[in-house]
Amino acid sequence: MENSGQSFDPHASSLSGTAQPEVLEELYRVRSSIDNIDAALIHLLAERFKATQRVGVLKATHSLPPADPGREAAQISRLRALARDAQLDPVFAEKFLAFIIDEVIRHHEAISENIKAGGDGSPVSGEDAGDETDD
Numbered sequence: 001m002e003n004s005g006q007s008f009d010p011h012a013s014s015l016s017g018t019a020q021p022e023v024l025e026e027l028y029r030v031r032s033s034i035d036n037i038d039a040a041l042i043h044l045l046a047e048r049f050k051a052t053q054r055v056g057v058l059k060a061t062h063s064l065p066p067a068d069p070g071r072e073a074a075q076i077s078r079l080r081a082l083a084r085d086a087q088l089d090p091v092f093a094e095k096f097l098a099f100i101i102d103e104v105i106r107h108h109e110a111i112s113e114n115i116k117a118g119g120d121g122s123p124v125s126g127e128d129a130g131d132e133t134d135d
């Protein structure tokens with residue numbers, strides 16, 4: 001089980017000794033921003049999945065289908081435009097959204113099965129379900 005990054009070594013690298021110290025120092029400086037951004041992404045995704053968990057319970061409770069293609073089309077078009085404005089590849093933005101939504105739909109389906117079986121729709125994590133490819 002991970003430990004919230006307490007043992008994270010920000011200088012872990014396979015490049016140590018292969019470049020001049022100044023180059024590695026600059027690399028480490030830039031990597032500290034990457035590490036902050038990655039942490040923010042994890043927290044943002046956690047909040048998004050908390051929200052979709054509530055949507056999943058609502059949908060299952062009221063017999064609504066897990067996927068809403070009309071909503072997805074609007075999301076894709078909005079995120080592609082936002083990506084273009086932010087100089088991010090819109091194709092990447094669309095793939096990233098599709099990747100997340102696929103996972104959300106899997107969760108919605110699991111919630112629906114759980115509620116049909118008399119549960120409360122509590123989430124089961126990938127790790128608990130044993131389908132994690134952790135190293």
Ligand SMILES: O=C(O)C(=O)C[C@]1(C(=O)O)C=C[C@@H](O)C=C1
Nearest residue numbers: 055066067068069071072101104
């Ligand atoms: O808004 C919904 O209806 C959701 O279930 C959430 C969500 C999403 O992750 O944004 C996921 C599946 C739907 O097809 C559309 C959107």
